Amino acid sequence: MPGKLARTPAESRRTPVKHDVAARIAKALAEEAHARGLDLSAGALPAPSIDRTKKPEHGDFATNVAMAVGKRFGCKPQELAAALKARLEGDPTFERVEVAGPGFLNLKLAPAAFHRALAEVLAAGPLYGRAPAASRERVNLEFVSANPTGPMHLAHGRGAVVGDVVGRLLDATGHRVIREYYVNDAGNQIKLLADSVLAKILGRPDPADGYGANQYVVDLAEHAKGKHAELIAKCASGDERAFTDFSRRLVSYMLDGFPGFPGIRTTLRALGVQFDVWSSEAALHGDGRVERAIDALKDGGWLVERDGALQFETTRLGDDKDRVVYKSDGGHTYFASDIAYHKDKLDRGFDRLIDVWGADHHGYIPRVRAALTALGLPAERFEVILIQMVSLMKNGEPYRMGKRLGNFITIDEVLDEIDEATGRKGSGSDALRYYFTTRKADAQLEIDVEIAKKQSLDNPVYYVQYGHARLCAILRKAQEECGIAADPGADLAALVHPDELSIVAMLSAYPETLAESAKTREPQKIVAYLTSLTQAFQSYYTRLKKENDTILPRSGERESGAWKTRDGGAFAAKVRARVAWVRAIRDVYGAGLALLGVAAPERLDRPAPTAEVPAEALDDEAT
C-alpha cells in the first residue's frame, strides 16, 4: 500500500481540495528525496495524515508527513519539515506554510484555491458531495421489523429514523440499497394477539400475557367482528387453518390500519420512512426455506439432538452456548426463522446485510454470524447497527402519558403533539428525525417534548431550518430586488472576507463528511456538520453587519440601481460573487437536510409572540 499520498480515482473525485493538497505535498516530498539522492521506491512509506485544522491559526490543512517519514530521510522531522516548507512556498496553492511543534506543516490556502473549491460546489449544486464509495455494494438494509402486534413506540421510531438515514447515506455514496421490513408474522406473539382479539369477541378471558388490556385490541376486535364472522366462528370451534387465516388478516390490519388505529405503515410514512420490501416470516416457513436452511446445517454436521430438541452447535463458532432451532415440542424457534432469513437475504445476491436492532438484542449477533459461517456463507457481509433506548422527558422530568413511560409512548402521539403545538404538519417528523440522528445510535438518548415543540433556538432542528430559510431569503431578494440570479459561473475573485473563505473550506469538507458518515453508518456526523455550518454562517452574517457591510445592496440603493456602478463596478462584482457563494451554502444545506429527511423550508413564518399554548391543554387533546 502506497499510503494516503496515492489515492484511488474515486477518492480523488470525492475530495478534490484535500486531494490537491495531498498531491502537492507528495510532489514536494518526491522532489526533496530526489535532491538528497534518496531512493524511496523500496518499501512503502508510512502513511502521513492530512487533516483539516481545528484552529484558524494553524491554517487550513496540517500534515504530519515530516514526522511520519523523517526516519526514512535520516533526519529530524523538523529539518525535513523546513525543507518541505521551502518547496511548498513556491506553490501558488498556498498562501502560507509554517513548521509547527514537533514537525507539523501548517498550510494556509491562497484565495484562488478557495475560489476553485467554491466553483466545484456551484457546478455540482445540490448533488455536491454525492460520489461513489470505493466499493459500490448491493445493500440489504433491514430495520424497524417491529412485531405487528401493536403501535410503533418511540424506541421503534429511533431505529426507523436511523435506518432510513443510513439508507440515504448509502444511496448518496453510490450503493444500491433495498430497505426491508421483516414481518414477524409466524411467532407466538401473533398467536397471542389473535387469541386476545378472539377472547374479546367471544367474551372469554384474555390469555395469559395477552394484549387485551390495550384499547387498540378492543377496536381491532370490534372491527374484525363485523368483517370476519364466519372465520371467527370456525376459530371458536378450534379450526387451526381458520385461526392461521384470521391471524394473517389481523397482521394486515396492524400494518394497514383500521378505524381507531392508523397502522404501522401510516406511522412510518408520517415519519418519512418507506420500505422497498416487506418480507414475511410465515412465508419463509410456507415455502420450505426454513426447512431447507436447517437441513443444510444438518448436512454440515452442525446439529445435535439433545433433551429432545434439535440444537445448533454455535459454540464451535464462538458463541456462548448451543442454540435450539427445533424445540422438543416440534415447534421452531425464532432463531430457526432467522437463520433462513439471513441465508435468504444473501441468496438474493446482496453484498452486504445491515440489520438495525435494539441494543438489547446484541447477544444475538454471534449466533447469526455463526449460522452464516456454518452455512458456508460470507459472515463478514453481515453487520448490525444497535439502537439504544430513548427516554422521553418533559421539562426535565420523565414524561408520562397515561400509564406509559418513555419508550412506551407511541410515535403517533409524539408526532401529533408536536404538529399541533407548532401548527405545522411535518414539524413532529422533522423534530424527531433530527433528535434521533443527533446522537450516535448506540448511546442512550433523552428527548424533551417541550423543546421539540418550540420554534426557537432551543430547538436544534429549528435552528438549522432557520439558517436555510435565511439563505433562501437572501437569494430571493437578490433575484427579485436586484435582478441577480446566483450564477454558478460567477467570477469569485471578489470573495476575500476571511469568514467567507473559511466557510468555503467547510463546504469543501462536506464530501468527506458524507463519505465518512456513510462508511461508519453514523448519521450524527451529518447533523454535527450542519450545525457547525449554520453557526459559521450566522456568525458571519452578524459580523458583516457590525463591519457595516451587507451581502446585498442596501434597500435604498436597490431601487435606484446605483449599486451597479458603484466603485466602477467592483461592488457589483462582489455582490454577484457573494450571491453565488450564498447559493453554494444553501445547496449544501439542502443536500444535508435531504440526507436527514428533514424539511428544508424556503421560508418560515414568524411565530406570533403569544403562540405559547399551555401544555396541559395539549395533553387533553393528544390523549
Added chain:
RNA sequence: GCGCUCGUAGCUCAGCUGGAUAGAGCGUCGGACUUCGAAUCCGUUGGUCGCCCGUUCGAAUCGGGCCGAGCGCGCCA
C-alpha cells in the same frame, strides 16, 4: 460468574484511521438590532477525559488491570 456496550463541563452529548492549548448545545452571568430574516450574534462561566499501568516523538483515542453503569446470558420474540 461470563459476554457486549459505555464512563468526557452543572445537564445532554461531539471528538474522524492516536496529533498541537479536549469541543458544541443547554444552563449561569453580561452585552449587541435605523439597514439583506435578532427565530440571530458576541463574550463569560465551567473538565484530575472513571482510576492505575503499558505501547511511542505524542493517548480522551490503542492494549492490560481495577472501579462504576446499562444490557444480554430461554426449548421467548
